[in-house]
Amino acid sequence: MRVLVKGAGVAGLTAAFELATRGAAVTVAETTDRLGGNASWFAGGMLAPWCERESAEQTVLDLGRDAADWWDAATPGLVTRAGTLVVAAPRDAGELDRFASRTSGHRRVDEDEIALLEPDLAGHFRRGLLFPDEAHLDPRQAMAALHDRLAAMGVDFHFGADARLGSGFDHQIDCTGMAAVDDRLRGVRGEMLILRTPDVLLSRPVRLLHPRFPLYIVPRNDHRFMVGATMIESQSTGPVTARSMTELLGAAYALHPAFGEAGIIETGAGVRPAFPDNLPRVEALGSTVAINGLYRHGFLLAPAMARLAAEIVFSHDKPLEFAHETDRQRRSA
Template sequence: MNVLVKGAGVAGLSVAHELTSRGARVTVLDPQPGSHAAASWFAGGMLAPYCERASAEQIVVELGVGAADWWEAALPGSVRCNGTLVLAPVRDARELERFGSRTSGFEWADDDAIRTLEPDLAGRFRKGLFFEGEAHLDPRHVLIGLAAKLAEAGVAFETDPLRAATAGFDWTVQCTGYSREDQTMRGVRGEMLILRTSDISLSRPVRLVHPRFPIYVVPRADHTFMVGATMIESDSAGPVTVRSMMELLNAAYSLHPAFGEAEIVETGVGIRPAYPDNLPRVVREGKTTSINGLYRHGFLLAPAMAMQVADMVLNERTATR
């Protein structure tokens, strides 16, 4: 089976890996491979299905529970299985209780437990929720690493759509994300910051409950932290707004005052593709299959969606023999 995968974001690379691992011959088409403008580049990389249940449907949990194992098998050493810690200032204690009432897979953590999990946060929060079975990864390292692995495995990376159109592929998988031309979809703007400070260390993503949107701080290499992310109903890809900058920085400062002296290394905006129900879809039209609508769950749901597509494509091959 000779398959063309359109798009080199998290969905496209996941599909390419799943198909290649099952013996298909794959070409990935992307006019801007490795583009730093893709929504995947600005993702948090949290593999947190139980936390996501606070605002998502149960199907997100069911599709996402195997994501950490899939990514670790694809790129050994890329996943950190340290869980997720959810906290709230004293004034928002009820928000923390509401978060817990909508989720599962956690244990309540008191001040001593928080001190054990994250020593630098000792004494700052009275209680929290610890989701031990969750994990995270660095999206940028994973995107670069997976593309390199695929190239070594013989996957071709094409940048010219015209050349790809004449190659005679058996099947096409569309993984190009948000498009204004698709009237069934909307863009959801997510803004993020990367901060650098050596005055605080974290071992896992920490979520700070917020009345309007979830804010999280994810540790990365070289004393850097990703702080995100807003959820604005807009497909504008302009710079981070002043309001969002203030909210994200205030959240980081609320987590620990050391972030007040941190360097702002980077700001970024990604447009997440979403359907009205905020759930992903795999749609087949003839010999073309599309994956879209991963919303804010790209790295969490891409493995499950890639496996669905591979089943569809390769089962078709078997059926037509």
């Protein structure tokens, strides 16, 4: 079976892996001239289904629960299983209680335990929540490693002008995100910073709750930290705005004053495709299967969506589908 995967973001790479491991001859076509530069490139890489349940449907938790295991198997050595720490300033203690009431899989930690978990945060926060079963990875390392593994498996990659392929395939998997022709999609802009400082050491992602601009900080190697992210209803791909920069830096400084002296080594913005309910879709139309709407959960939900797309391609029975009832009703009307 010959399958063309359109798009080399996280959805396309995970779909290619699921198809290739099932024996398909896979070609990946990406219109940009290299790997990266899309919304996946600016992701936080948090595999945090229990935390995401605070603002997402139960479906996100159910689909994302096994994501860390998938990435561990596909990209060995890149997943860090240290959990997620959620904290709030004393004046925002109500935000912490609200977060706890909307999530599961956590336990409350006091000031002493916070100091044991993250010594550099000692004395900064009195209460927090630890989600011990969550994990994280560096998205850029993961995408590069998955690309290399796919190439070693015989997957054929075409970038830039060479990506104009179309005929001669049994199936196509559309993973083009915002470039897809789908009037249900909207863009949600996420802005992020990468800071570098040797004066802060974190072992796990830390979420700082705030009524107006909550943020997360994800440790990377070489004393780098990914700080994000805004959620703006916009399809603009322009640079990070001054307002967002101020809020992100202010929140990072609130987490630890040493971030005030950190170097800003990168800023970036990605537009994440989302359906009206913020849930993903895998939908089949003839020989084409579309994966889209991963919203802010790309690395968390892509493995489950990729598995479902592969099952559709290899199904000899009635096609499978993951879609909300509202969409089924719309198509049957």
